[in-house]
Amino acid sequence: MAEAEMARRAPRQLTEMRDVYDLLEEVRLRPGMWVRGSSLQHLDSMLFGYHVALKVHGAKEELDFRQGGPFADWLWPRLGYEYESSLGWAVEIKRAAEAMDRPAIELFFELLDEFRAGHPSSTGP
Template sequence: MTELAAGRPGPRKPRELRDVDEFLDQVRLRPGMWVRRSSLQHLDSMLVGYAVASEIHGSDESFDFWNSGPFSQWLWKRMNMTYPSNLGWAVEIERAAEAAGTPPMEMFFSLLDEFRAERGRTRSAQEG
């Protein structure tokens, strides 16, 4: 496997990926290749397709990116929203990115890193 200077894995073929986290790491490397117009709404659609295909093929993989799933619930708290958005995480991140003058894909991956870090800390605290 090719390693990038920053220590992140390099580009891999889809058949080499084990889960949605590895898929998202590949999207991060080359978002323009994977996501039309770098739209988070398109990414959301891809992820839903991923989840549906996983269920059809009997995968036991947990999926955090449903609009009412763990990532969304975390995001609502992170964005200080008192109610879940019916528009979904992709639209809300795109809105926040526009307001902040940040590319939406960049904001998504920054938030994803925070979510992963907190999820990892929570798991460690429960295991320890």
């Protein structure tokens, strides 16, 4: 999402969100509100909870952010790994961001945009 669009868009209510990507756009808009310290580990935990809730409630939505899921499968070669890191995507993005001297949450959203651009199934309903 373009920064100008984010700057003028008002936050949405939970009831207005359709899927995990809508939720992530809210996190992008105000990361400090959703994720303690803008930590990718906390974001990963939040997405794990989202995944558990989907399973508990029998929701049909597939979550791309689980270990071994589409996002991780796409990410490893993008970050230069030959195989999946056992530490998970959040740790590896944080390491990559530190090496670039960038905020990890900023790099995550940049990578998320790349992932979504190359995976039409992740564009939501």
